[in-house]
Amino acid sequence: MFVERAYIRENDLPDDAERSQWPYTVPCVDQLLETGLEFQKPITIFVGDNGSGKSTLVESVAEAFGLNPEGGRLAAVHRPEGGSPLGHRLALAKTASASRMLAGPRLRKQGFFLRAETAFRLTALSGVPGYWEENTAEMSHGEGFLTVFGKMFDKPGFYVMDEPEGALSFSSCLQLVSLIHELGQTGSQVLCATHSPILAAIPGADLIEVGDHGFRRRRWQDLELVDHWRRYLEAPDRYVRHLVEE
Numbered sequence: 001m002f003v004e005r006a007y008i009r010e011n012d013l014p015d016d017a018e019r020s021q022w023p024y025t026v027p028c029v030d031q032l033l034e035t036g037l038e039f040q041k042p043i044t045i046f047v048g049d050n051g052s053g054k055s056t057l058v059e060s061v062a063e064a065f066g067l068n069p070e071g072g073r074l075a076a077v078h079r080p081e082g083g084s085p086l087g088h089r090l091a092l093a094k095t096a097s098a099s100r101m102l103a104g105p106r107l108r109k110q111g112f113f114l115r116a117e118t119a120f121r122l123t124a125l126s127g128v129p130g131y132w133e134e135n136t137a138e139m140s141h142g143e144g145f146l147t148v149f150g151k152m153f154d155k156p157g158f159y160v161m162d163e164p165e166g167a168l169s170f171s172s173c174l175q176l177v178s179l180i181h182e183l184g185q186t187g188s189q190v191l192c193a194t195h196s197p198i199l200a201a202i203p204g205a206d207l208i209e210v211g212d213h214g215f216r217r218r219r220w221q222d223l224e225l226v227d228h229w230r231r232y233l234e235a236p237d238r239y240v241r242h243l244v245e246e
């Protein structure tokens, strides 16, 4: 584990005027201001509807950790645009071993922030020296994704992912489950926002459901996401007929 808690220090709390604006109006951010956000396991999965605030949370933690959206040496090639107001304010309580390990400039190299659109751009590159030699430009999106992920997850680090399942089929998602699980077993910490019930089922992961209520821990079988998929797969017609009725 690298980070145990994300929080905002008393002195850095936004004033009332700021709190009436994004991102503090998003319920999960409001809760983070009040309680902080604890990371209890090597793998934390955030699920929730579109717009619930998953990206806002994981992006700001990645930023507070010093991760560039593309991470490591690639940061020099693909600079992110701006930063998030929350990322600037967020403080992270690091584990004692992480603080030792991450002292100095090594910090930025000790992890990656990968979002689907970033991975798309990376797979368009025909090999990145020091990362992967394969010509991912000649692969399908899903094949390229898995190659990029596999090569980037090569050492213990703090990995933040935003909807990495984007281009992946069912079986490729299972491969990603295996990759992420392996990271959790070998000293890395992973934060992942996802809409995939497959990724949410990574053994031992801490599941946080984000929504109008803020954020809360849940078991996989109690997630709204899982409930929707279960009902849909049982009887798609129940959902779809309302959409196509004339």
Ligand SMILES: Nc1ncnc2c1ncn2[C@@H]1O[C@H](COP(=O)(O)OP(=O)(O)OP(=O)(O)O)[C@@H](O)[C@H]1O
Residues within 6 Å of the ligand: 022, 026, 048, 049, 050, 051, 052, 053, 054, 055, 056, 057, 193
């Ligand atoms: N730069 C921004 N300025 C203002 N509002 C924003 C900005 N970025 C996101 N929002 C709003 O913040 C809320 C949370 O967005 P966020 O992208 O974190 O949701 P999400 O849970 O990641 O959604 P999705 O599953 O669609 O990726 C949304 O209502 C969104 O419209």
